[in-house]
Amino acid sequence: MAKHLLGIRHLNKDQIEHLLSLAADFKLRVIEDKPVPKLNKQVVGMLFFENSTRTRVSFEMAAHYLSMKSANFAAGNSSMSKGETLKDTILTLRYERLTGLVMRHRMSGAPTLASHHFGGPVVNAGDGQHEHPTQALGDALTIIERKGDLDGLRVAIVGDVEHSRVARSNAWLLSKMGAEVRFVGPKTLIPSLSAMLPASVYYDLATGIADADVIITLRLQKERMSEGMLSSVGEYASMYQVNKDTLRYAKPDCLVMHPGPLNRGIEVDDIAADGERSAINAQVENGVFVRMASLYWCFTNEETHVDMVTA
Amino acid sequence: MRTLLKNGRILDPSQELDRVSSLLIEDDQIVGFGNDVLDAQVDETYDCTGMWICPGLVDPHVHLREPGGEHKETIVTGTQAAAAGGYTTICCMPNTDPPLDSPALIDFILDRAASPEAGGVFVAPVGALTRGMRGEELSDLAALKRAGIVAASDEQFPIQNSKIMMQAMEFCVQLDLPIMAHCEDMNLTRGGSMHEGAVSAMLGMKGIPRSAEEIAIVRNCLLSLHTGCQLHVMRVSTWGAVEMIRQAKFLGAPVTCEICPMHFAFTDENIGEFDTRFKIQPPLRTQVDIDLLVQGLTDGTIDCIASDHSPHASHEVDVPFEEAPFGSAQLESAVGVTLTLLTHKGVLTPLETINKLSTKPAQILRLDAGTFRPGGTPVAQVCVIDPDCEWTFDRHKTFSKSKNTPFDGMRMKGKTMLTFSGSEIYRDALFGDERYSVG
Numbered sequence: 001m002a003k004h005l006l007g008i009r010h011l012n013k014d015q016i017e018h019l020l021s022l023a024a025d026f027k028l029r030v031i032e033d034k035p036v037p038k039l040n041k042q043v044v045g046m047l048f049f050e051n052s053t054r055t056r057v058s059f060e061m062a063a064h065y066l067s068m069k070s071a072n073f074a075a076g077n078s079s080m081s082k083g084e085t086l087k088d089t090i091l092t093l094r095y096e097r098l099t100g101l102v103m104r105h106r107m108s109g110a111p112t113l114a115s116h117h118f119g120g121p122v123v124n125a126g127d128g129q130h131e132h133p134t135q136a137l138g139d140a141l142t143i144i145e146r147k148g149d150l151d152g153l154r155v156a157i158v159g160d161v162e163h164s165r166v167a168r169s170n171a172w173l174l175s176k177m178g179a180e181v182r183f184v185g186p187k188t189l190i191p192s193l194s195a196m197l198p199a200s201v202y203y204d205l206a207t208g209i210a211d212a213d214v215i216i217t218l219r220l221q222k223e224r225m226s227e228g229m230l231s232s233v234g235e236y237a238s239m240y241q242v243n244k245d246t247l248r249y250a251k252p253d254c255l256v257m258h259p260g261p262l263n264r265g266i267e268v269d270d271i272a273a274d275g276e277r278s279a280i281n282a283q284v285e286n287g288v289f290v291r292m293a294s295l296y297w298c299f300t301n302e303e304t305h306v307d308m309v310t311a
Numbered sequence: 312m313r314t315l316l317k318n319g320r321i322l323d324p325s326q327e328l329d330r331v332s333s334l335l336i337e338d339d340q341i342v343g344f345g346n347d348v349l350d351a352q353v354d355e356t357y358d359c360t361g362m363w364i365c366p367g368l369v370d371p372h373v374h375l376r377e378p379g380g381e382h383k384e385t386i387v388t389g390t391q392a393a394a395a396g397g398y399t400t401i402c403c404m405p406n407t408d409p410p411l412d413s414p415a416l417i418d419f420i421l422d423r424a425a426s427p428e429a430g431g432v433f434v435a436p437v438g439a440l441t442r443g444m445r446g447e448e449l450s451d452l453a454a455l456k457r458a459g460i461v462a463a464s465d466e467q468f469p470i471q472n473s474k475i476m477m478q479a480m481e482f483c484v485q486l487d488l489p490i491m492a493h494c495e496d497m498n499l500t501r502g503g504s505m506h507e508g509a510v511s512a513m514l515g516m517k518g519i520p521r522s523a524e525e526i527a528i529v530r531n532c533l534l535s536l537h538t539g540c541q542l543h544v545m546r547v548s549t550w551g552a553v554e555m556i557r558q559a560k561f562l563g564a565p566v567t568c569e570i571c572p573m574h575f576a577f578t579d580e581n582i583g584e585f586d587t588r589f590k591i592q593p594p595l596r597t598q599v600d601i602d603l604l605v606q607g608l609t610d611g612t613i614d615c616i617a618s619d620h621s622p623h624a625s626h627e628v629d630v631p632f633e634e635a636p637f638g639s640a641q642l643e644s645a646v647g648v649t650l651t652l653l654t655h656k657g658v659l660t661p662l663e664t665i666n667k668l669s670t671k672p673a674q675i676l677r678l679d680a681g682t683f684r685p686g687g688t689p690v691a692q693v694c695v696i697d698p699d700c701e702w703t704f705d706r707h708k709t710f711s712k713s714k715n716t717p718f719d720g721m722r723m724k725g726k727t728m729l730t731f732s733g734s735e736i737y738r739d740a741l742f743g744d745e746r747y748s749v750g
Contacts, residue, residue, distance in 0.1 A: 009513070087629050107631040108515040109585030128633070129515030168515055191512030192520075 003298045004115045004122045007131035008172040016140070016173060022293035023141050023286070030065055030289070038067040039299050044100040045093050047073045047114075048125070052104055054260060054284065055125050055134075059102045062291035071098060086110060090117045100299060103127075108165075121298035123291075129163050135259050136169035137290035140177065142282045143214055146255055151178035156209040156250070157199070158184040158240060159218030159267050162191050166259045167218060171199045184208030185218075185240060188229040205240050205249070212250040216257045217242050217267045233266055243269035247277070255279045312354050313337045316695060316729075319359030323366060324666035325674075325682035334364050334683075339690040339733035341683055357729060358746040359695055365665040367399025367432075367692030367732060369680045371491070371569055371672040372545055372617035373642065375434070377423065378416070379408025384622040384712045386423040389642070390430030392711035394737040396618070396642040397727035399432050399692035400673065400680040402491075405439040406466040412439035412450040414458035421459055430710075431736035433689075435461040435678055437491055440479055446470040449479055456486055461676045462543065464491035467592060467637070471497055473530060480540035489541040489676060492531050494552075495593070499523035504633045506594040510579040516633065521549040521600075524593050528552050532559035532566050543675055544568035546619050548593040550603035557612045567675045570608065571619035572641060572648040575601055577717065587628045587635035588717040591621070605658050608667070615672040618645040622713030640713040644704055646696060648718060650725025654698065661698065669694070690733035700726040700741060 008016070029036050044063055048056050063070045073093075086105075090113075093101065100121045103111045108128030115122040126132040143150060155174050161167040161183045171181045175198035183190055184202045194201055202208030209215055224230050242256060256278045258268060273280060314336040321332045321344060334341060335348040342348075374380075375389040384392075386403075393401045403420060405411035411420065417436050424434035438460035442448045445468070452463055463483060469492060470476040483490050500523045505511050507518020528544055532555060535542035547553060547568050559566045573589075578597050582589045589595055607613040621638020628635050649668065653659045659667065673681030679688050706719040730737035 196509040196513040
């Protein structure tokens, strides 16, 4: 049975801790130029059915550090555009002897389907509005670096939770690690029944981020206005923008995070995004190391520590 | 040719009949039941001890897919599946390609259904309510009725414009033609693929709210009340839907409704990790809905059980959940599921069970079926069910072309053993040889 990383929802606390400690270890090794395990027999397919620059580059860097080969797959030019089903695309890649897949797809659950037909590991690089597990791992590593621990923290996830796979993966990870998770946003952008998601819901920004240790702001898609979910960008910004003024409701040392790409002036202002409390650049950097950890974890069968396998 | 069904529990809801007895079929007609038929000289005898002998089952809601969807199901395979399920009369839906909106297509369906290779069940076509099921202009409903449709429906493309629906109802009152309505406000369902609730929120999928179904039911019930048009609401799935229909009946609207087994067997949680076998329209709801749907079955608000047999080819369902079509094969599991989950749990008595699976749907759509009354059916229509037979549903042993069913591998109690439509059209492998004798 191949090991997959399809979502944080499916992991237990031990597995999350293991992935995070692997990532921290890899980070140290890369920065200090120490040996890193070589998975040079592995060829991983980068299947981005949905546009992505940052996540794809981040996975390619991670594969590069692990001495893996990567095969790029641009969905626009592929046989998918000639009417091939996802199943047949996956089977083709399987028998072209790719050993692993990193996959992004606009439909929730598509990597799960791929994992049924592909022999090797499948890593979810974002599926629809379901999960984005490596983003959540990168965010968690960033928080741990700044705060020491996740247990007992209050984390507010602000914005378009309904359409956010980042919000879901973060909620699962942080709650499993003992943090209090809050969803903050307008009623039209929060799932109407979030009972099976481990977070409490706040419609008012000041109450929602009160005494927060971490605020994760989410990108607001412009099409929410045309869909009638919001009146205007200006009204959204006036109610939910994380900025110099609204940050005073949170703890003085509250971290400001954002999965990117940012809409400066909409969900977050320059002072919050670029100030000393911002951890946005650290999130991007740590993304590479958690993706190394994810690939390594999927491609090695036992929960072994890096030290035991590096030469 | 004289056939004796011996010593079974005869259940005929049309005559409130529930007693252990025997039934004699001579040529293609039921000639009598009671103890006196035991003395008759017969050619073959089926020992039905411990089994139910009931009117052939009637399914108001089946998709035979032909013409246009022959890779999913054909009239031949679909009617064979129906016979194996215990059905002798089924209504086929008009959402074929092209839709059943012309008399020539109705002739085609009836010809195919009567062909010797078909399953031997009666097919009662439902015509498209509007031309091309586009919700704009009415079909030639008078001509369709003369061709043999028993009701009109736009199936999964329900008329959104209330004025057109009102005119359709007025015209159908004049024609004395029931309208079967799949109730959905499509502005509220667009892009949705499962029930809007805690599970859709967790899985990150766009939901279909209960109100999408209930708003359309309320509208259609009010139009039915005011026009007097007979309305049959297809596949109710929410507690609110049952409550709305209860109110409409209380107000005197000529409204009936059906439920399909999926909606009392499963909830949205069964979707698990994006299992497309559980994708149906309206979507699987929650346990609260099931509890109140079951109450609606008991108190009679829900009139009948329809299979909503919606076959698809395997390649069409092995896709991401949101891409998958709605529906699955149901004809050969409906009896097992209904007996297991309703009859054996005390929700329905055996007589009520057969009422909802046979007599009531026949009455609603005015079909010559669902009864043992002399002259009630053109030929003998009989179904023999072993209510205590425990078996495991195996999709590879079905007649339907579609092997897409969430009931695969499920233990069931209750199985169709024999189906007669004029003559024997189905005998189950589990009906023991020792129960059958010649002479």
